[in-house]
Structures are given as structure tokens and as C-alpha cells.
Amino acid sequence: MEELFATLAAAGGPRCMFVADPRSGLRAIVALDDTTLGPAVGGVRTMRYPSSDAALADVLALARAMTRKCSLAGLDAGGGKAVVLLADGLDRKAAFARLGQVVEELGGVFRTAGDLGTTAADLAVMAEHTRHVHTDERGLAAAVARGLVRCIEACAAVRGVPLEGLSVAVQGAGAIGARAAEVLAEAGLRIVLADVDARRAEEVARKIPGARVTSADRILVEDVDIVAPCAVGGVVTAEVVHAMRAWAVCGAANNALASPEIAGLLAARGVLHVPDPIASAGAVIDGIGLSVMGLPDRTPLIDRLGETARLVLDEAKATGRTPMEVAEARALARIAAAKGEGPSG
Numbered sequence: 515m516e517e518l519f520a521t522l523a524a525a526g527g528p529r530c531m532f533v534a535d536p537r538s539g540l541r542a543i544v545a546l547d548d549t550t551l552g553p554a555v556g557g558v559r560t561m562r563y564p565s566s567d568a569a570l571a572d573v574l575a576l577a578r579a580m581t582r583k584c585s586l587a588g589l590d591a592g593g594g595k596a597v598v599l600l601a602d603g604l605d606r607k608a609a610f611a612r613l614g615q616v617v618e619e620l621g622g623v624f625r626t627a628g629d630l631g632t633t634a635a636d637l638a639v640m641a642e643h644t645r646h647v648h649t650d651e652r653g654l655a656a657a658v659a660r661g662l663v664r665c666i667e668a669c670a671a672v673r674g675v676p677l678e679g680l681s682v683a684v685q686g687a688g689a690i691g692a693r694a695a696e697v698l699a700e701a702g703l704r705i706v707l708a709d710v711d712a713r714r715a716e717e718v719a720r721k722i723p724g725a726r727v728t729s730a731d732r733i734l735v736e737d738v739d740i741v742a743p744c745a746v747g748g749v750v751t752a753e754v755v756h757a758m759r760a761w762a763v764c765g766a767a768n769n770a771l772a773s774p775e776i777a778g779l780l781a782a783r784g785v786l787h788v789p790d791p792i793a794s795a796g797a798v799i800d801g802i803g804l805s806v807m808g809l810p811d812r813t814p815l816i817d818r819l820g821e822t823a824r825l826v827l828d829e830a831k832a833t834g835r836t837p838m839e840v841a842e843a844r845a846l847a848r849i850a851a852a853k854g855e856g857p858s859g
């Protein structure tokens with residue numbers, strides 16, 4: 515228990531709810547990172563974790579990233595996240611029903627949607643028990659893809675090259691990766707795609723003219739202009755940066771960098787990096803823009819992600835800080851201002 519309190523204190527004081535439901539086998543953690551700007555929002559991740567400590571570390575890091583994402587996007591929302599620890603014998607339907615009840619009991623302070631490993635069927639079950647889950651996965655994926663294109667446009671502008679004809683390596687052919695690949699192809703980019711489930715990558719690539727599939731272990735070091743991690747986090751490691759041939763990293767996977775130091779390695783190699791709290795924010799803008807802020811049209815806020823990416827890349831270049839540091843400072847300045855602690859960033 516002491517260790518748990520120490521972990522939470524080190525993470526800046528998020529609040530956590532641990533759920534163990536013996537009937538369904540559900541083991542889940544809901545983390546609320548910050549609610550200064552509004553309700554804590556973040557998707558449900560369903561994953562087989564090596565340990566419950568690993569699940570806790572993941573949910574805390576993801577909730578923290580959501581706080582930054584919402585702040586940078588100008589949303590009236592803070593950061594949260596839920597993880598479901600996948601295990602043999604889990605009664606999936608009963609487990610997501612229970613999770614839906616828990617989210618409902620939280621009374622709207624936590625708003626959720628899909629994320630890695632959580633299916634449309636899981637979300638549909640949750641929605642039978644809570645009003646605070648967004649189930650339009652296709653709409654959210656389209657919103658992420660739109661924001662990603664704007665951010666890749668910003669990379670091209672900073673590099674001084676036209677968008678059309680650039681090549682992009684998309685890692686992951688799930689809900690987000692598949693839609694991102696389609697939309698990037700429509701914007702005139704050439705697509706290389708990979709997924710650990712090779713059949714899934716082939717299936718998505720078949721629908722995209724000129725798209726090529728490569729192996730999952732080569733995708734980030736392909737000879738392309740841009741790499742777009744759209745699968746799991748922690749994939750951009752020091753080894754990947756050294757072997758990388760792309761001049762930009764801009765993807766929707768949350769926490770794509772394996773550690774904060776990787777941002778410095780990318781900068782040292784001259785690789786442009788759009789932090790994922792900006793590049794992946796389309797979904798949360800779409801969901802929260804409607805349900806919390808009542809915005810009938812969220813596209814202007816999604817399109818603004820491109821301007822934010824450009825500002826962050828320019829400021830990073832001018833100051834010698836990494837784009838991640840610049841983004842973090844901007845996100846925290848808005849929260850501090852809302853708390854009356856300082857000028858708005």
C-alpha cells in the first residue's frame with residue numbers, strides 16, 4: 515500500500531479506482547489525472563499486462579497524456595483513462611457491463627470511449643449501463659485521421675516540401691491506423707502499412723490504391739518521409755531512432771516514445787516530431803466537443819491541431835527545446851492559468 519501511495523504521489527496526485535468483480539473476472543483501473551479544465555476524459559484500453567503494476571503504470575501515463583491532450587486542444591476537459599486487465603476466463607460481456615456501471619456511478623467526472631484492444635461490442639455493452647461512453651468508433655477514428663493529416667501538413671510546411679507525393683509508414687491497421695492510412699492516401703501520400711496481424715494489414719492495404727505492406731518489425735525504419743505510429747505505445751526506442759530513415763514522426767499512438775529522452779535523440783538527428791498529445795487529439799475533440807462543449811461542428815478545432823503542431827515545431831526550433839517539452843509547457847500553462855496560478859499559455 516505504501517508503494518502504491520508513493521507511485522501516485524510521484525505521478526503528481528492522480529486519483530485511482532481499482533475494480534475487481536469476482537462474477538465476471540473484471541480487473542480494471544480507472545485513473546483521473548486532472549479535472550481543472552473539466553471532466554477527466556480518456557478511452558478504455560483492454561490489454562494483457564505482464565503485471566498489475568505494469569497496468570497501473572500504463573493507466574497513469576495515459577491519463578497524464580490525456581490531460582496534456584485536452585489542454586493543448588483547447589477543450590474544457592481534463593485527463594483520465596481506464597485499463598481492463600485481460601486474462602483467461604474473463605467474461606467479457608459481464609465485465610464491460612460492470613465497468614459501465616462503475617463509470618455511471620462516477621457521475622460524469624469520467625467520460626470514456628474506445629482505445630487499444632476495446633471492441634465496438636465492448637463499448638456497446640458499457641453504453642447499456644452508462645451515459646458517459648462514446649461508442650461511435652468510426653467517427654472518432656475519422657476525427658483522429660483528420661487531425662493527423664493536419665499535423666503531417668505542418669511537418670511538410672516546416673520542411674518546405676509539398677504534401678502530395680510524400681510517403682508515410684503507418685504502424686498498426688486497427689481502428690485508427692486503417693482510417694489514417696485511407697485518409698492520408700486520399701491526401702496524396704504513398705502508404706506503407708504493417709500490423710502484427712499481417713492479414714489485417716493486407717486487408718486494409720487492398721482497399722488503398724498503391725499501398726504496400728511490410729513486416730511489423732521493419733515499419734518504423736522503412737525508407738519513407740514520415741513514420742506514423744498508430745498501434746501501441748513505447749515503440750520509438752533509441753535503436754529505432756538510430757536506424758530511422760524518415761525525417762518526421764507524427765502518429766496517433768499514445769505515448770509512442772519509449773522514454774522522454776527519445777525526444778532529444780530525435781531532435782539531435784534532425785527528425786521533426788509532432789508530440790502525440792497533438793497528433794492524436796482528433797477523437798477527444800470530436801467526442802468532448804460535442805458532449806461537454808456542445809459544439810455542433812468540431813472540425814475547426816480539429817483543423818487547429820495543424821496550427822498547434824506548427825507553433826510547437828517552430829518554437830522548438832527557435833528555443834532548442836524538444837517539441838515534447840514545448841507542448842508540455844503549453845499544456846501546463848493553460849491549466850495553471852485556469853487555477854489562477856499564472857498567465858495563460
Ligand SMILES: NC(=O)c1ccc[n+]([C@@H]2O[C@H](COP(=O)([O-])OP(=O)(O)OC[C@H]3O[C@@H](n4cnc5c(N)ncnc54)[C@H](O)[C@@H]3O)[C@@H](O)[C@H]2O)c1
Binds near residue numbers: 708714768
Ligand atoms: N480509438 C481511439 O479513439 C484513439 C484515439 C486517439 C489515439 N488512439 C491511440 O491509437 C492507437 C491505436 O488505437 P486503436 O483504437 O486503433 O486500437 P486497435 O486495437 O483498433 O488497433 C491496434 C492495432 O495495432 C496492431 N498492433 C499492436 N502492436 C503492434 C505493433 N508492435 N506493430 C504493428 N501493429 C501492432 C494490432 O494488431 C491492431 O491491429 C493506440 O495507441 C491508441 O491509444 C486511439
